[in-house]
Amino acid sequence: MSELLDRFELDEAVERQYRLGEAAERAGRLREAAVHFRVAADQRLGDGAVRLARVLFVLGEEAEAVRWCEAAVADGFPEAEELIRENSQARQRFLEHAARIMVGAPTFDWVPSGVPSRRVSAEVIATRTRALRALDQRYGGIACHTAVLEHLAEVEPMIVVDGSTWTAVAEVCELAGWTAFDSGLPGTALPHFAHALTLARQAENESLIASVLTRAGRMFLHHNAPDDALKAFQLGFVAAHNAWADRCALDDPPQAIAALTTKIGTYGEGRARTLALTALARNHLALGDVAAATEFAENAVASARNLRSSRAEDQLRRLFGEARAAGAFVLAEQVSAGFARS
Incomplete structure (x- = not known):
């Protein structure tokens, strides 16, 4: 008994x-x-x-x-066997997602679960993110991870109603992934990093893509996955090179043209290709090669025909203004006609 x-x-x-x-x-x-x-x-x-x-x-x-x-x-x-398979495939799925990001493939495969409770500007989001990042750097991820998640829950719905917040929210996602990793939760970090990559690509922010991939690679190294870390670092290097090419555009046209010519082959139809074509047109125009600039502008206008992107439109407007200033009126007319058709 x-x-x-x-x-x-x-x-x-x-x-x-x-x-x-x-x-x-x-x-x-x-x-x-x-x-x-x-x-x-x-x-x-x-x-x-x-x-x-x-x-x-x-x-x-x-x-x-x-x-x-x-x-x-x-x-x-027996479901435990599936658990092993799912875990072993998590990094691979992330790296495949990152590779699609780098070739400009459509990747916006998730939306926030709620709607914005209030409008929050990109500047306000970024200010709060900087404060949380300072806490992370001073006291570690465990000290601020919960606060980062609360910040993310508030601002993530803004991506549906305001495209100007994409970079700001992507930085919150990146910080959520980084503080999750630093809190000993690498399994929850990957989805945050993946969302950060998606939003950074929507914003065409190559520097942020490079940053996210570098952080993911450091996490893989920490958890004894050097091969996956190397893949993340390699993709991050490509993004960093693209960011450099974007920054040097018009400052060093020959180098920019060389970098953009290599880069454009990785893009399918969409905003990334339109931006690269427009940048090529602007750099050729800066070198005085009006014929090449006109050809690239024609392709850029065609690529933008079904595109709704204020950033792409801004770049085409800059090309239009530069063409008029250079006396390349045929080129300017071509860009203007493209706007009229759209």
Whole structure:
């Protein structure tokens, strides 16, 4: 009788640990959840090993997570095998997404779950982000990760109603991923980095793309994935080179033309190609090669025909003004006619 009572009390205590693990996981206290689930898994309570493995994967404790998955499979929970596959594929999916970003493929495959509770300008978003980044640098990611997530939840819906906030919100996503990593939550960092890449591409912000990929690469290195880190760094290097090419446009036309000529082959139809074609036209015009400038302008206008982008329109307007100032009236007329058709 005493043994039965002891067993009942033990089972009750283990069940209580499982419930505490569930509550901690819902609240985002994953290390605490792992402690509770480990007790349940040790006592082979239900799917305790599966729940523990899922939390450990998010925490980046892959070796231990795999061991518990194997134990779960042995106990009759085959879904643990899928958990291993999903985790092993997470970095690969991120790198594939990053590669699509670099070739300008459509990637806007998610939208915020809510609508803006109030309008927030890009400047206000950026000011708050700078303050949170300063906290991260001084006190570490754990100290400010929750505040970063609250900031992100407030401003992320703005991307649907105001394209001028894309870069500002992308920087919040980047910071959310970085502070998640610094908080020991690499599994939750990747979606934030992926969203940051998507928004940075929408804004055609090559410098920010390079920054996000560099941070992701550093996270991969920290968690013993050097091959994936190298791929992230290589993609980041391409983005950094593109950013340099954008900055040197018109400051050093020959170098800009060389860089843009290499870069344009990576783009499909869309804003990135239109911007590159316009930049090529402007740089050729700066060198006095009106014929080449006119050819690139014609292609840029054609590429922009079905495009709705204030940034692309601004660049074409600059080309129009430069063409008139240079006396290239045929070129100016061509750009003007393109605006009339649109």
